[in-house]
Amino acid sequence: MRVVKLGIISVVVLFVIATAIGLLMPSIVRVSRTTSIEASTDTVFNMMNDIKYWKLWMANADTATITFDGIKTKGPGTVAYIGSNKVSIYPNEKPTTIVTRWQGVKSNSDQYSYMELYHDSANTSTVVNWYFEQQLSWYPWERLGSMMNDKILGPLMEQSLDALKRKLERTGGSEATTPSVN
Template sequence: MRLLKMFLFVLIGLFAVITIIGLLIPSSVKVSRGVIVNTDSSNVYKELSDVKNWNQWLPWITADSGAIVQTSAVTNAPGAYFKWKGVKLNSAGTFTIQSIKPDEILVLHEIKDMNTSEGGFRIRSISSNTTEVLWYMEYKLKWYPWERFFGIFIDKIIGSAFEQGLEQFRSYTEQKYGSSTAALTREN
């Protein structure tokens, strides 16, 4: 009986320590990745502001060629959504456009087994044929200690998906609209 009491005391103490440490971890994680696209910012804006184009570069779709994709009837206005369910991969989610501005598209990210998060895309013209795209998300964590500890790894998990998606977006957009790099190569 005494051994059982000691075990419970240690278990409760361990839980209390983990909870206190978890509460010291920030309650949100900001994830962002950027890419330079060699095309005009209006082309980048056109591709990002219309969810019907997202199946060309979203990493959860390109990695699962059998994914079932559904988009809203109106695809380029606030309320437009892109929904998917993986077939080969165990992924699913919905991205909903919250607002559209010439330099920023706000998106609500709902990814399977994760909390709903706000974020979006920032578009910045660097020159006439060079545009910077930033994909960002703020992931809010609940107070649970295990979720706070999970938050430490969110940047690595989501960040790598963002990097892959942005690289695919860059390739897709430059191929569709031509890039200044490709134009220079053709001229030489």
């Protein structure tokens, strides 16, 4: 009986310690990547705002099945399923920012993605700032697990932005209006 009591007390104390450490961590986690693309802002925006083009540049979307909830493929109100994720494009006040919500079908974690585009004065190159933001609950496993977000999402975002850059700079953006999506 004494061993069981000690075991229960140990589990409770460890849970309280893990919760206290977790509460010291931020409740919002952001993973961000930025690149510069030698293409006009409109060209980059069209490629990023239309989910059907994501197969051409986004990591994991190139091999996943993309199905649309309706006929709309771009802009606010678009809903698509990419593999096991539900992706919705939300309206935004900034005309060169794309906001998407990623919902895991198998989990309750929601993440918001922001793709901000900035152009130079001649509109010959575009800086893309892409970041994912996740609001965390107080649960210690969520807070402690969020430390891996940058290691998991970061390389995929870098790979995606590099593919987008290669695609648009190689074609001069001409394929952004009529892609060959298979």
